[in-house]
Amino acid sequence: GAVVSQHPSRVICKSGTSVKIECRSLDFQATTMFWYRQFPKQSLMLMATSNEGSKATYEQGVEKDKFLINHASLTLSTLTVTSAHPEDSSFYICSARDSARGEYGYTFGSGTRLTVV
Amino acid sequence: EDQVTQSPEALRLQEGESSSLNCSYTVSGLRGLFWYRQDPGKGPEFLFTLYSAGEEKEKERLKATLTKKESFLHITAPKPEDSATYLCAVQAPGAQKLVFGQGTRLTINP
Numbered sequence: 001g002a003v004v005s006q007h008p009s010r011v012i013c014k015s016g017t018s019v020k021i022e023c024r025s026l027d028f029q030a031t032t033m034f035w036y037r038q039f040p041k042q043s044l045m046l047m048a049t050s051n052e053g054s055k056a057t058y059e060q061g062v063e064k065d066k067f068l069i070n071h072a073s074l075t076l077s078t079l080t081v082t083s084a085h086p087e088d089s090s091f092y093i094c095s096a097r098d099s100a101r102g103e104y105g106y107t108f109g110s111g112t113r114l115t116v117v
Numbered sequence: 118e119d120q121v122t123q124s125p126e127a128l129r130l131q132e133g134e135s136s137s138l139n140c141s142y143t144v145s146g147l148r149g150l151f152w153y154r155q156d157p158g159k160g161p162e163f164l165f166t167l168y169s170a171g172e173e174k175e176k177e178r179l180k181a182t183l184t185k186k187e188s189f190l191h192i193t194a195p196k197p198e199d200s201a202t203y204l205c206a207v208q209a210p211g212a213q214k215l216v217f218g219q220g221t222r223l224t225i226n227p
Contacts, residue, residue, distance in 0.1 A: 004160075006160070032213055034213075034214060034215075041222070042219065043204060043217045043218060043219045043220050044161070044204070044217045046214055046215075046217075049213060049214060091158075093160050093161075095160075095161075097213070106151065106163065106215060107163065108153075108160035108161045108162070108163075109160050110159055110160045111158065111159060111160045113158065
């Protein structure tokens with residue numbers, strides 16, 4: 001139980017284009033999802049907290065107009081990187097909390113490797 | 118501000134050589150301390166949650182312990198497949214988000 005599916009696993013896009021990453025909770029409902037960014041050999045950096053039916057809460061220093069988050073249903077959150085540039089290349093990971101599973105609550109997706117060329 | 122510091126940054130062990138990873142934390146109250154394992158190119162995989170000082174949890178060759186200031190992840194007789202980055206995170210009371218440490222990259226040589 002508590003599976004989070006993230007898609008795509010890898011994407012290459014041209015500079016200036018937009019890319020959408022999907023995060024789905026497969027067997028539970030997630031009122032809250034989290035988006036992280038991870039650079040090589042570094043830890044996870046929280047970008048934003050996504051709340052179903054309301055606006056996302058962005059961490060300090062994260063451009064909300066560049067990283068658009070939509071959490072339209074209890075099982076799906078999307079992150080759109082708009083007008084991507086090479087410096088946006090990174091590993092993006094989502095997580096969701098299944099409040100019914102207590103200590104196992106924070107489940108992570110498998111990540112999306114974004115390369116902007 | 119809540120902070121998590123993990124040490125060492127990297128650790129190389131021989132197969133069967135037991136050791137411990139450290140996670141020091143500063144948080145105003147502790148709702149939970151989490152240990153995750155992350156393989157290259159993958160998302161973190163849940164290992165343990167600890168809630169109060171003195172608590173211990175075990176899973177196969179791993180044992181996590183917690184004090185009021187730090188947590189240890191003990192690995193006993195490790196195997197090459199235990200090679201991964203181990204992440205520690207804390208959650209403050211009333212907070213939804215986790216605050217992660219920098220991780221420890223563990224390599225077990227056969």
